Amino acid sequence: MNETLSTEVNVPAIDGERLWQTLMELAVIGGTPKGGCNRQALTELDREGRELLIRWCEAEGLAVRFDAIGNLFARRDGSNADADPVVIGSHIDTQPTGGKYDGCFGVLAALEVIRTLNANGIGTERPIELVSWTNEEGCRFAPCMMGSGVFAGQLTLEDALSRTDVDGITAGEALEAIGYVGDDANRPGRFAAYLEAHIEQGPILEDEGKTIGVVTGALGLKWFDVTVTGMAAHSGSTPMHLRRDALLGATRVVEAVNRIALAHQPDGRGTVGAFQLLPNSRNVIPGQVTLSVDFRHSEGEVLDAIVTEFRQTLDAIARETGLSIEIAPTADYPPQHFAADCIAAVRQGAQANGYAHRDIVSGAGHDAVFIGDIAPAAMIFIPCEKGISHNESEYAAPEDVTAGANVLLHATLNLAGLAAGAAA
Template sequence: MTQAITPAATAHALPRTDAQRLWNALMELARLGATPKGGVNRQALTDLDRQARDLFIDWCKAEGCTIRIDSIGNIFARRAGSEPHSPAVMTGSHIDTQPTGGKYDGCFGVLAGLEVIRTLNQHDIRTRAPIEVVAWTNEEGCRFSPCMMGSGVFAGQLGLDDMLGHTDADGIRVGQALDDIGYRGQDSVATSEIQAYFEAHIEQGPILEDTERTIGVVIGALGQRWFDLTLTGMEAHAGPTPMNLRKDALLGAAELTQAVNRIALEHAPHGRGTVGSLAVHPGSRNVIPGEVKMSIDLRHLTPEALIEMAHALERAIDEVCQRHGLEHTLTPTADFAPQYFEEECVSAIRQGAEALKLSHMDIVSGAGHDAIFIGRVAPAAMIFVPCENGISHNESEFASQSDLHDGCNVLLRAVVQAAGVDQQKEG
């Protein structure tokens, strides 16, 4: 009979992953789209993305994995288990990058999953449940919006036909781009096929480094509400127009930027508020701005607080516009509910870190990740490792080989704990 090993047995029986092999894979993948400053520009569904996908598939096939590609281009690489019809333990992330991205964001999670399979193969360890490594399509959302597109379609949170019709700045549709690189698949992969999902990732923030912890046990992710705000005043000559008679849209935008910051601080510790972009019209030094378009990003761990923050924003906009004689249009552009990860998956990660005697802490993700969508349809959790100075979405993004290795070893233990080991195979 086959029998799943216990968490304690897992810790002692499993080997360590190969730190150098994982690092070499990351560096080889990073050559595709390498930038002069040491980063990576490999945006979704470009030819560079095709090359990265091809390389990933070649590596997986070399390990005996079967490959499936669904209609949004997600790649599923499956290592068979002794119970092939059991739901799979899935792990992965994404390999597309920002225009000025780094080597580790997303790529670590995909290649850590591959390293788990390589380690199990190297040591001839057969799991009961299949293990599946996935590379999700267009997580970054920089060429095509929205972000987390592939996992969102897979999880039924985003409509396939709608997403295939989204266009980039040149008018190229997602569907056309998938066809151009040969990655519009026809395989059907169901959410019911997932027993558990684990995603390893760099933290993309400074908390682990600041607290000198190696592993972040991610218990959940902040909900997000995004808005586009247009403030409309009146262009006028900067000299003849008295201050008290102006309708300065940029002055209103400045006050609302402060209000967004204040609202987030009032909802500490999990409140976040960011104005990430401003477009000022007409943009002349001696003309009072008549229009400003700005983005607003609100985040929190609880749905109630996120709603309160949005209401506070609406009140601030009304007050500022009334005081400065402005009109406004507020358009919601994204609404992601907070995500609490499955306790059993979270516990498996915590136990893995403890078994390896790695310093760890519970942590909340402030960024969006594919695990958020997958966590709505299957048990899921995430593993964070530190990144230098908390920097990500930047060509200087860096994570140490040692930390990446530790995170991969925790992933191995969590995946095998969920998948179980075929005791007959083990002797």
């Protein structure tokens, strides 16, 4: 793997207008009246999106195939057929009220890299594989990052295919229905490197006026469901001092989540995102509250310490209030620290193009987090307006989309290496 790209190589610029038009064309599939996109995984709209992507890949001479979970791989051969490939991409499924850029930018930036290499007659030593991972969002079938999770061994194929949606349809049935059940023999073997371009999904780059985020890793996360149980009772007949109000206890849990996260800055995150009240009636004291808890940090030891403190706090709240509090883990992903060579390739790409950049840690989960466990990996972030994502108003400026793809091209060439005698 090349640590630096020769300064004698004139790396061409990608066609920003072509990339933008490609993004807009894909966004038509599942487009919403508010300008977003609803193209959930393993639906008919997902099938249409896949078919469009395949047409574009085959037009560039790429060999397209699928593995057993439906991950799409499109190969551009290198001069060394035995070399491990450099893999670039992301996902094209969206949230129900998602935007045009989340995931899709990474896949289509990868396509634009290959289009640019083809248009300029540039060969690479290593093969380049475009990938579009199945069901990154996890909104129809949990968990998120399903395709990359199966690929990396974080989730078994059998488990993934057995997951059901709200209508009881399994992921396996849905994958078969759209016609994209592949064969694991189609998987590429080891990756020489994996690069994923993505919108930041946060406000840091925009706030600091930076064009490129050189992603050095991703926060680890631990998710829990917390159930606070008291006693449902009449709101008028029960004196305040005799109440066992589950919601009152739950509010203390929310306060604790925020207090503990704030004590572990700058990377500490703590969120309560979902509440369920029983019986949820205006004249009944809540008897039970279930809430979600999401903790994140860049260091595993600190994340463990956060959870330990949280559990101790729950015990204290239960003792002080007389409420029952139960905690059930629902997800546990360790922090990811990306590979130094891949990070350096991204940073050099930003520098070579003269883009303002900064190192950044991803607060969101991405396919690169799983792939980083089995291969050298890194990510490229571009700004998104006001940090908004998973929203129909999600937006990335055309010049930033172009910049991110230029950095991806430069980093890909760095890691794939020029074929012997290739000119650029």
